[in-house]
Amino acid sequence: xxxxxTLNTKQKEAVFQTDGPVLILAGAGSGKxxxxxxxxxxxxxxxxxxxxxxMAITFTNKAAGEMRERVDGxxxxxxxxxxxxxxxxxxxxxxxxYIDRLGYDHNFTIYDTDDQxxxxxxVCKYLDIDxxxxxEKMLLSAISKAKDELIGPIQYRLNVQxxxxxxxxxxxxxxxxxxxxxNNALDFDDLIVKTVELFRDNEDVLxxxxxxxxYIMVDEYQDTNTAQFQLISILASKYxxxxxxxxxxxxxxxxxxxxxxxxxxxxxxxxxATVIKLEQNYxxxxxxxxxxxHVIQNNFGxxxxxxxxxxxxxxxxxxxxxxxxxxxxxxxxxxxxxxxRSGAYEYNDCAILYRxxxxxxxxEEKFILANIPYKIVGGINFYARKEIKDLLAxxxxxDNAKDDLSVKRIINVPKRGIGAATIAKVQDFAIAHEMxxxxxxxxxxDIPSIGKSGAxxxxxxxxxxxxxxxxxxxxxxxxxxxxxxxxxxxxDLEAENDEEAIARIQNIDELISKIVTYEESTDxxxxxxxxxxxxxxxxxxxxxxxxxxxxxxxxxxxxxxxFPNVYxxxxxxxxxxxxxxxxxxxxxxxxxxxxxxxxxxxxxxQHLTLTCAKQRMIRGETQYNKVxxxxxxxxxxFVDLEVTEDKIQEMPKSMLYQQARNTFQSKVFEPKMFQxxxxxxxxxxxxxxxxxxxxxxGVVTAIVEGGKDYEVTVAxxxxxxxxxxxxxxxxxxxEQ
DNA sequence: AATGCAAAATTTTTT
DNA sequence: ATTTTGCATT
Numbered sequence: 001x002x003x004x005x006t007l008n009t010k011q012k013e014a015v016f017q018t019d020g021p022v023l024i025l026a027g028a029g030s031g032k033x034x035x036x037x038x039x040x041x042x043x044x045x046x047x048x049x050x051x052x053x054x055m056a057i058t059f060t061n062k063a064a065g066e067m068r069e070r071v072d073g074x075x076x077x078x079x080x081x082x083x084x085x086x087x088x089x090x091x092x093x094x095x096x097x098y099i100d101r102l103g104y105d106h107n108f109t110i111y112d113t114d115d116q117x118x119x120x121x122x123v124c125k126y127l128d129i130d131x132x133x134x135x136e137k138m139l140l141s142a143i144s145k146a147k148d149e150l151i152g153p154i155q156y157r158l159n160v161q162x163x164x165x166x167x168x169x170x171x172x173x174x175x176x177x178x179x180x181x182x183n184n185a186l187d188f189d190d191l192i193v194k195t196v197e198l199f200r201d202n203e204d205v206l207x208x209x210x211x212x213x214x215y216i217m218v219d220e221y222q223d224t225n226t227a228q229f230q231l232i233s234i235l236a237s238k239y240x241x242x243x244x245x246x247x248x249x250x251x252x253x254x255x256x257x258x259x260x261x262x263x264x265x266x267x268x269x270x271x272x273a274t275v276i277k278l279e280q281n282y283x284x285x286x287x288x289x290x291x292x293x294h295v296i297q298n299n300f301g302x303x304x305x306x307x308x309x310x311x312x313x314x315x316x317x318x319x320x321x322x323x324x325x326x327x328x329x330x331x332x333x334x335x336x337x338x339x340x341r342s343g344a345y346e347y348n349d350c351a352i353l354y355r356x357x358x359x360x361x362x363x364e365e366k367f368i369l370a371n372i373p374y375k376i377v378g379g380i381n382f383y384a385r386k387e388i389k390d391l392l393a394x395x396x397x398x399d400n401a402k403d404d405l406s407v408k409r410i411i412n413v414p415k416r417g418i419g420a421a422t423i424a425k426v427q428d429f430a431i432a433h434e435m436x437x438x439x440x441x442x443x444x445x446d447i448p449s450i451g452k453s454g455a456x457x458x459x460x461x462x463x464x465x466x467x468x469x470x471x472x473x474x475x476x477x478x479x480x481x482x483x484x485x486x487x488x489x490x491x492d493l494e495a496e497n498d499e500e501a502i503a504r505i506q507n508i509d510e511l512i513s514k515i516v517t518y519e520e521s522t523d524x525x526x527x528x529x530x531x532x533x534x535x536x537x538x539x540x541x542x543x544x545x546x547x548x549x550x551x552x553x554x555x556x557x558x559x560x561x562x563f564p565n566v567y568x569x570x571x572x573x574x575x576x577x578x579x580x581x582x583x584x585x586x587x588x589x590x591x592x593x594x595x596x597x598x599x600x601x602x603x604x605x606q607h608l609t610l611t612c613a614k615q616r617m618i619r620g621e622t623q624y625n626k627v628x629x630x631x632x633x634x635x636x637x638f639v640d641l642e643v644t645e646d647k648i649q650e651m652p653k654s655m656l657y658q659q660a661r662n663t664f665q666s667k668v669f670e671p672k673m674f675q676x677x678x679x680x681x682x683x684x685x686x687x688x689x690x691x692x693x694x695x696x697x698g699v700v701t702a703i704v705e706g707g708k709d710y711e712v713t714v715a716x717x718x719x720x721x722x723x724x725x726x727x728x729x730x731x732x733x734x735e736q
Numbered sequence: 737a738a739t740g741c742a743a744a745a746t747t748t749t750t751t
Numbered sequence: 752a753t754t755t756t757g758c759a760t761t
Contacts, residue, residue, distance in 0.1 A: 059751065060751075086751075087751075088751060113750085188750090188751060189751095191751095223751095252749075253749080253750075253751090254749095255748075255749060255750085256749080256750060256751075355748065355749075356747055356748055356749075357747080357748090357749085358746090358747055358748095378749095378750085381750095412737095415737085415738085417737080419737055419738095420737085421737090536751075537751095538750075538751060554748085554749065554750090555749080556748085556749045556750070557749090557750085575748095576748095578747090578748050578749085579747095579748090580747095580748065581748085592749095593748090593749095596748095596749080617752070618747080618752095619745095619746065619747075619752070619753085620752040620753080621752090737761100738760100738761090739759105739760085739761080740758100740759090740760080740761100741757105741758090741759085741760095742756100742757090742758085742759100743755100743756080743757075743758095744754100744755085744756070744757090745753105745754085745755075745756085746752105746753085746754080746755090
């Protein structure tokens, strides 16, 4: 009996095919992680490959950690020398060693999105770019896109010759890159780009890594972009033992540069490739899988495959429609509470998935009310919070004196009386003398017209220098404590003593415990090492498995996870699929949304609930959305609809036209639940006093009968005169 | 230089 | 609706 006996035929095939290029098309829940880990074990134990020669690349640290853990469980010893990490941390590791070849220092800083924006603002100001016409965000995304395709500033400029506005972007790109370099910093995209550059220009380095990584495995291959593909190709080009695992139906990161043709054309690029399809699903019930299959079938240009399972049919998929987002959240909250009470599920069996982060708030409110433990993944990254960024900027300043951005961030935090005018003078001096901002601070007495501020800057510089000298004999934790103590950062917050300040202090405490954890769990902890780890964390990484709480996250974050009981909330056209993709004239965009839906459905093991609201507040405006087209793609035989009096209600007239049109266009069978019932008579008339949930009481001044609904005008006592549709307003007559 | 208010942007998804 | 940003004031 060997560990491989538990694998099915296809899985075994994938595990045993160790040499040459291999493409594993692994459907959702088909045990791809199992295959990858067993493959590693097989390479080491049966093929006698040195663990040192194996590399596995994933997208998130969480996935990497899981894989490492599982490999450890399978392989007797040596597992620790397998290189398991994400694209980004792989590149950082390589660059830390060789980046001097590209003219950077080894202790380079990694800039996050916020930092990029700050740099871009400076660039625009410097180049006199009108940011009303060229938005920073737009410029950054253009640059990011270029980097994804491995197009450098110079080539970009050549490519866009003759196009005035793109030439401007080229100029920005060049200046942006120049500034990153003088700050000794790389952005996320640079990590990949620079590594490819390093390999292209330094044969000895490339050769070293090619010899080292004789066996390369890439997970979530459908989400790789061109730069990542190049990186992998270059590394694998010598031994060609490249095994990629992916599912084209789960490609959901096109907006981030993921190139789906990497997976679709793998066999063309590697024509000797072995292709293995894993189609047996071990995760979900038959019903859930059928639903997923029906949805994804509507996409064109996908690799042909069909998931099947030996699992039982299971419960039907619940579908519930509500008046608004509050009722939707209330229902889900109550449903979870009830299922936990009955013992059917634990809190951590349940996940709520939604399209946009903004949707999480309504749920959060209801969870707090219901006293249910929950965890929201995503939204504002922990490390993107002000207080955390401030304190990290101190660490970065100590670590990398060229990181002007960090220095400028904290030079006057807490307030030291160093204002914008002073900073500008130092900046000008630094540029004139071609030195870094911090170095200019060090020689502040040489700067003319600096005045009294010079002494203040000197104090700041001394503070940093002292810390830097202490770096040798103090731990990162001790340094951090000293920063907090000396700057009085926490003391100031304590003085504020409001809710926000308390939350910030808690965040700072969390940061300290993260530093402690880092120093305890790392062999050779260092300041650079900690900063690096911090720069590359994703929110999903911190999702602990042992604690018992409901998880809330976007559909994107949910990729790769599974839960017994899943809720897909906000299933409305305009929300999911998003408004952007519906109105776009690129039909592949809606296909990406559909893949996202497929990902969502296949997260569920046993029970799936789809919910939507007829009415939803978006950016302060009430929207009336029709039911998501994806729901209509699920045959009604798989769906359970609870019909209650409240659930079937009138749509306003304006929506009816749209819905009718939609019904007309839709080829797929439309379940009864979407049909609209004719209104009953109203319980109130003109002159009656009525009560509204939000606006309070008022007097009905007019009722206009439309085709399908009544438009009621009410003069509220406090809220003024409002016109509303009877079915939505839920007005109650007040007896006098 | 710090505070306070009005205007503008935000929301599709993130390593 | 809420949050961030810019501008003007003290």
